[in-house]
Amino acid sequence: MSKEITSREADYSQWYNDIVLKADLAEHSAVRGCMVIKPNGYAIWEKMQAILDKMFKDTGHQNAYFPLFIPKSFFSKEASHVEGFATECAVVTHYRLKNDGNGNIIVDETAKLEEELIVRPTSETIIWNTYKGWIQSYRDLPILINQWANVVRWEMRTRLFLRTAEFLWQEGHTAHATAEEAIEETERMLHIYADFAENWLAVPVIRGRKSPNERFAGALDTYCIEALMQDGKALQAGTSHFLGQNFAKAFDVKFTGRDGKLDHVWATSWGVSTRLMGALIMAHSDDSGLIIPPKLAPIQVVIVPIYKNDEDLSKISSYVNELSLRLKGMGISVKYDDRDTQRPGFKFADYEMKGVPVRIAIGGRDLENKTVEIARRDTKLKQTVPQEGLDIYIAKLLEDIQQCMFNKALAYRDEHITEANSYEEFQELLDTKAGFISAHWDGTPETEQKIKEETKATIRCIPLDNKLEDGICIYSGKPSIQRVLFARAY
Amino acid sequence: MSKEITSREADYSQWYNDIVLKADLAEHSAVRGCMVIKPNGYAIWEKMQAILDKMFKDTGHQNAYFPLFIPKSFFSKEASHVEGFATECAVVTHYRLKNDGNGNIIVDETAKLEEELIVRPTSETIIWNTYKGWIQSYRDLPILINQWANVVRWEMRTRLFLRTAEFLWQEGHTAHATAEEAIEETERMLHIYADFAENWLAVPVIRGRKSPNERFAGALDTYCIEALMQDGKALQAGTSHFLGQNFAKAFDVKFTGRDGKLDHVWATSWGVSTRLMGALIMAHSDDSGLIIPPKLAPIQVVIVPIYKNDEDLSKISSYVNELSLRLKGMGISVKYDDRDTQRPGFKFADYEMKGVPVRIAIGGRDLENKTVEIARRDTKLKQTVPQEGLDIYIAKLLEDIQQCMFNKALAYRDEHITEANSYEEFQELLDTKAGFISAHWDGTPETEQKIKEETKATIRCIPLDNKLEDGICIYSGKPSIQRVLFARAY
Numbered sequence: 001m002s003k004e005i006t007s008r009e010a011d012y013s014q015w016y017n018d019i020v021l022k023a024d025l026a027e028h029s030a031v032r033g034c035m036v037i038k039p040n041g042y043a044i045w046e047k048m049q050a051i052l053d054k055m056f057k058d059t060g061h062q063n064a065y066f067p068l069f070i071p072k073s074f075f076s077k078e079a080s081h082v083e084g085f086a087t088e089c090a091v092v093t094h095y096r097l098k099n100d101g102n103g104n105i106i107v108d109e110t111a112k113l114e115e116e117l118i119v120r121p122t123s124e125t126i127i128w129n130t131y132k133g134w135i136q137s138y139r140d141l142p143i144l145i146n147q148w149a150n151v152v153r154w155e156m157r158t159r160l161f162l163r164t165a166e167f168l169w170q171e172g173h174t175a176h177a178t179a180e181e182a183i184e185e186t187e188r189m190l191h192i193y194a195d196f197a198e199n200w201l202a203v204p205v206i207r208g209r210k211s212p213n214e215r216f217a218g219a220l221d222t223y224c225i226e227a228l229m230q231d232g233k234a235l236q237a238g239t240s241h242f243l244g245q246n247f248a249k250a251f252d253v254k255f256t257g258r259d260g261k262l263d264h265v266w267a268t269s270w271g272v273s274t275r276l277m278g279a280l281i282m283a284h285s286d287d288s289g290l291i292i293p294p295k296l297a298p299i300q301v302v303i304v305p306i307y308k309n310d311e312d313l314s315k316i317s318s319y320v321n322e323l324s325l326r327l328k329g330m331g332i333s334v335k336y337d338d339r340d341t342q343r344p345g346f347k348f349a350d351y352e353m354k355g356v357p358v359r360i361a362i363g364g365r366d367l368e369n370k371t372v373e374i375a376r377r378d379t380k381l382k383q384t385v386p387q388e389g390l391d392i393y394i395a396k397l398l399e400d401i402q403q404c405m406f407n408k409a410l411a412y413r414d415e416h417i418t419e420a421n422s423y424e425e426f427q428e429l430l431d432t433k434a435g436f437i438s439a440h441w442d443g444t445p446e447t448e449q450k451i452k453e454e455t456k457a458t459i460r461c462i463p464l465d466n467k468l469e470d471g472i473c474i475y476s477g478k479p480s481i482q483r484v485l486f487a488r489a490y
Numbered sequence: 491m492s493k494e495i496t497s498r499e500a501d502y503s504q505w506y507n508d509i510v511l512k513a514d515l516a517e518h519s520a521v522r523g524c525m526v527i528k529p530n531g532y533a534i535w536e537k538m539q540a541i542l543d544k545m546f547k548d549t550g551h552q553n554a555y556f557p558l559f560i561p562k563s564f565f566s567k568e569a570s571h572v573e574g575f576a577t578e579c580a581v582v583t584h585y586r587l588k589n590d591g592n593g594n595i596i597v598d599e600t601a602k603l604e605e606e607l608i609v610r611p612t613s614e615t616i617i618w619n620t621y622k623g624w625i626q627s628y629r630d631l632p633i634l635i636n637q638w639a640n641v642v643r644w645e646m647r648t649r650l651f652l653r654t655a656e657f658l659w660q661e662g663h664t665a666h667a668t669a670e671e672a673i674e675e676t677e678r679m680l681h682i683y684a685d686f687a688e689n690w691l692a693v694p695v696i697r698g699r700k701s702p703n704e705r706f707a708g709a710l711d712t713y714c715i716e717a718l719m720q721d722g723k724a725l726q727a728g729t730s731h732f733l734g735q736n737f738a739k740a741f742d743v744k745f746t747g748r749d750g751k752l753d754h755v756w757a758t759s760w761g762v763s764t765r766l767m768g769a770l771i772m773a774h775s776d777d778s779g780l781i782i783p784p785k786l787a788p789i790q791v792v793i794v795p796i797y798k799n800d801e802d803l804s805k806i807s808s809y810v811n812e813l814s815l816r817l818k819g820m821g822i823s824v825k826y827d828d829r830d831t832q833r834p835g836f837k838f839a840d841y842e843m844k845g846v847p848v849r850i851a852i853g854g855r856d857l858e859n860k861t862v863e864i865a866r867r868d869t870k871l872k873q874t875v876p877q878e879g880l881d882i883y884i885a886k887l888l889e890d891i892q893q894c895m896f897n898k899a900l901a902y903r904d905e906h907i908t909e910a911n912s913y914e915e916f917q918e919l920l921d922t923k924a925g926f927i928s929a930h931w932d933g934t935p936e937t938e939q940k941i942k943e944e945t946k947a948t949i950r951c952i953p954l955d956n957k958l959e960d961g962i963c964i965y966s967g968k969p970s971i972q973r974v975l976f977a978r979a980y
Contacts, residue, residue, distance in 0.1 A: 126519070
């Protein structure tokens with residue numbers, strides 16, 4: 001099995017696929033558009049889940065579980081939602097198979113559902129239909145619920161983690177007595193996502209709001225975090241929606257307020273998905289493979305013994321076991337790879353491909369000198385380090401790697417936010433430097449649509465900290481009050 | 491909202507439903523047979539997941555994720571599997587909806603799948619189709635993988651948690667080089683399930699093997715843990731299957747052994763589901779509501795202040811905050827319910843219904859006397875306890891409750907294993923005492939089937955520690971070598 005991968009420069013897209021496959025993160029399945037998430041990939045996703053789940057619970061949210069299937073008619077209830085979601089989806093029409101008598105398994109046509117069921121592409125409709133039974137008074141509010149689930153959107157062109165027919169995600173669905181409270185919740189979750197992206201994924205993000213064209217179907221306002229990949233394309237890494245009273249009206253969910261008046265409930269929804277795996281891979285990795293930020297690495301430190309005979313190995317192992325215990329006691333996850341079926345060189349290449357942040361090699365001479373050799377995955381720097389105080393050294397090194405990875409991604413991102421003051425400049429930038437392009441826009445969906453059609457660039461967001469600035473739309477020449485961020489995106 | 495529930499004696503089945511609904515564990519959804527798991531229920535399931543997941547990982551298993559959908563043709567590949575699973579299932583036939591022009595959302599007949607997809611009822615087929623690409627040599631074995639997932643079986647008669655069209659579960663799927671190793675794995679997982687049931691759920695179980703009639707479709711041997719509910723019916727709480735080479739043959743999964751020879755891989759699969767929630771509820775609860783074993787209780791201790799004015803409350807709260815910190819420091823989960831919208835009596839009844847193991851009430855006089863009032867949920871005993879050393883007292887009390895709940899369930903179970911030596915005795919026992927009936931059986935599927943048809947009792951298992959004993963089959967009068975356990979079951 002060759003561990004060589006395509007370089008970013010040769011073919012960025014192939015480089016990405018190579019890493020996903022060769023770092024054993026995921027693969028395509030026998031079912032069109034659906035992926036198999038392999039143990040190496042799933043272990044990272046589990047770490048993401050655990051961290052996010054704690055963040056959600058620390059802010060008062062609880063988990064629950066709603067049905068996989070949604071009656072078709074539910075989609076018709078919220079007018080703009082149906083346009084966005086009830087098109088490309090998996091439709092269940094029958095509930096039985098049978099043997100045709102010749103050993104073939106066929107669909108039993110007598111077992112046709114009266115109403116087709118849709119495999120959830122997102123759960124607003126089934127959840128708001130449920131909330132109707134839970135909410136009568138302001139005392140029942142807020143409802144702060146999240147669910148971890150699989151969802152299906154029938155994508156025609158799929159890419160592992162980035163765009164698959166089935167994917168895993170979490171979706172928060174909250175219900176509030178006032179618009180203000182719902183907006184506050186929408187913003188709170190956006191900041192949680194940004195915190196997670198920056199402090200765990202080590203991926204800097206821009207917090208902003210979507211233009212109307214790019215809003216979630218059914219939302220009054222969509223907030224997002226936007227990250228930049230190494231090829232200069234943007235990736236939307238999480239969204240948080242203020243849904244207003246749209247779903248409450250569609251599903252007739254009202255509550256009696258403190259003042260005794262009846263009103264529709266205010267809603268938010270917010271989600272991140274296995275797409276974050278794509279962001280992690282593309283933001284950090286290099287031509288030798290995956291690079292995982294230490295805080296999300298299932299294995300943070302791998303130790304490889306270099307030995308000539310069993311006696312050497314036994315001495316090394318006895319030191320390593322003691323070191324591993326100390327590291328584990330500090331909450332550091334360690335793997336000691338003393339397999340005799342593979343040579344050290346093979347192991348080095350394999351852990352490099354799989355992105356383990358720190359590799360320790362230790363041989364007979366190291367034992368004599370009371371040293372070890374440490375290689376950090378992000379910079380590939382190797383050093384010989386004394387055994388004394390090694391546990392503290394490694395703990396600091398992991399922190400340093402986490403910070404360096406963020407700094408590197410931040411420097412790249414900041415270098416790739418460029419102002420364009422004419423459409424020509426804009427187009428040239430897209431084809432040369434790429435990244436985020438900050439440009440004036442007249443605020444109309446028509447202009448946004450035209451620019452998208454002509455350049456494939458979309459408005460990624462209007463940054464939350466945007467400054468108002470009079471200007472002229474690069475496309476229409478009409479007046480503009482602020483710059484917005486454009487980019488080509490995943 | 492009335493918190494009264496039907497008594498067990500009046501209507502056991504209604505009692506169960508009342509608890510599920512009034513303890514806010516789950517409810518029926520708008521989709522036939524699918525449930526909504528509410529936050530109170532999901533929090534218990536999450537604790538179960540966390541404990542089991544650690545047990546799996548401690549025994550070398552890793553998590554992964556396989557597709558929700560399975561191509562129809564996969565089910566035809568393993569002859570007995572198809573009979574068991576490819577009948578009542580959700581069939582996806584189309585991948586698009588459209589607007590018919592009159593505002594109705596209809597299925598787009600031009601978007602019909604070439605091959606129908608089945609929503610997984612269990613994942614052996616898609617997983618073994620995947621393993622084919624992962625296994626070439628003995629070096630690739632064993633594969634020890636688990637997945638947490640939703641599955642769908644189109645059940646016609648559903649009951650919350652016990653039998654629903656969609657349910658949540660974990661399914662382990664392992665691949666081995668030898669039959670011995672696979673059998674060892676099958677048994678290891680059975681014992682893990684039994685350990686979990688007894689030491690966490692506080693539900694005693696019998697470890698045994700299924701008769702051929704009751705085996706998993708496609709297995710050579712099915713091991714199970716069987717629990718007894720308070721109405722004398724059995725509940726299968728977990729199964730572990732030795733699949734032999736059936737799926738490896740069906741999906742052509744071979745490996746080169748150490749000896750260079752090519753052979754089919756040996757398999758196991760094992761699973762437990764949200765059905766465990768049903769076992770927890772039915773094994774322990776009483777006519778006042780749910781009783782949760784402390785080790786699985788999301789809230790172990792609830793504290794309710796009894797006060798006349800704000801000054802009282804402020805003094806109580808200051809003591810409670812300090813107590814809560816100490817308890818949390820010991821890993822005990824505590825909720826302080828100082829809501830002013832509900833009276834103490836309402837809160838007492840509510841936490842009783844929801845099964846919180848320990849309730850502490852504290853009023854002005856308690857503060858003076860340096861005492862609190864403690865009520866344990868399982869026995870409903872109340873005592874006044876000194877504040878001094880209260881944290882240690884509560885920690886021990888939680889352990890005691892856990893043990894008492896197990897002992898009580900064990901005593902009940904052991905009283906309900908009865909020998910029957912004739913079919914008349916057998917039938918009478920079923921209608922009077924119920925429970926497990928230990929009886930001789932001639933070992934034939936025909937006899938088992940007849941008994942099932944005539945009495946609705948099935949062979950729950952042949953206990954692993956069964957003694958051989960010559961006897962006569964209660965039904966056929968033919969010779970028998972051992973007693974087996976019959977029961978009516980959920």
